[in-house]
Amino acid sequence: DTAVSQTPKYLVTQMGNDKSIKCEQNLGHDTMYWYKQDSKKFLKIMFSYNNKELIINETVPNRFSPKSPDKAHLNLHINSLELGDSAVYFCASSHYAGVGGNTIYFGEGSWLTVV
Amino acid sequence: GENVEQHPSTLSVQEGDSAVIKCTYSDSASNYFPWYKQELGKRPQLIIDIRSNVGEKKDQRIAVTLNKTAKHFSLHITETQPEDSAVYFCAAIGLSNTGKLIFGQGTTLQVKP
Numbered sequence: 320d321t322a323v324s325q326t327p328k329y330l331v332t333q334m335g336n337d338k339s340i341k342c343e344q345n346l347g348h349d350t351m352y353w354y355k356q357d358s359k360k361f362l363k364i365m366f367s368y369n370n371k372e373l374i375i376n377e378t379v380p381n382r383f384s385p386k387s388p389d390k391a392h393l394n395l396h397i398n399s400l401e402l403g404d405s406a407v408y409f410c411a412s413s414h415y416a417g418v419g420g421n422t423i424y425f426g427e428g429s430w431l432t433v434v
Numbered sequence: 435g436e437n438v439e440q441h442p443s444t445l446s447v448q449e450g451d452s453a454v455i456k457c458t459y460s461d462s463a464s465n466y467f468p469w470y471k472q473e474l475g476k477r478p479q480l481i482i483d484i485r486s487n488v489g490e491k492k493d494q495r496i497a498v499t500l501n502k503t504a505k506h507f508s509l510h511i512t513e514t515q516p517e518d519s520a521v522y523f524c525a526a527i528g529l530s531n532t533g534k535l536i537f538g539q540g541t542t543l544q545v546k547p
Contacts, residue, residue, distance in 0.1 A: 350533055360521055362478065362537040375534055409477065413533055422468065423535055425477040 322346050323426035325410045331432045339396045340429045342410030351393035352411040368393055400433045436461045438526050440538025448546050453514050455541045457524035458506040464526040467507045472521045514545045
């Protein structure tokens, strides 16, 4: 059973296109995240939703728009793709987003290449 | 702002030796410090974590120490094996209701057989 699953795993697309990455978790968690990992392996949070409510929105271009139809799903839509958007995008989830922290479980990643 | 510094960026050891990775954090309110291991082409996975009410935690060959006064924490791997080769990330989370996890820059560990 895949706890956090995201699709597609690989995506190659041209500059200017619009694309979406979907994520689903079957852990019953309240909180979901999108992280971006660049070519230098640096992991940076982009967004977080807690029970469908946006709670973290880092300095990300507004071409990136997350959507959470329910607490088990968090999708990422990217408009007008640029070369610099090429990266691995990880979806993740955790039981809650409260004080003290808790284990974050990552999906397998979506490798986005913009050409 | 919140920041986590991790050193070294690369580490090469002989099989059987110990490896130590160090991190410092800036937010004195941080109280949860996980370590993640990421193998090539795979997802980051939690290997050990520590909370601010303890100074050390062990799990077989892996241990983490925390010095809250100095705001640093370390990962210790003993008797390293080739399968320990991976990128290791430290992280810190603060006293907020957002669950925001700040990652260090990562350490690429190579264990030579």
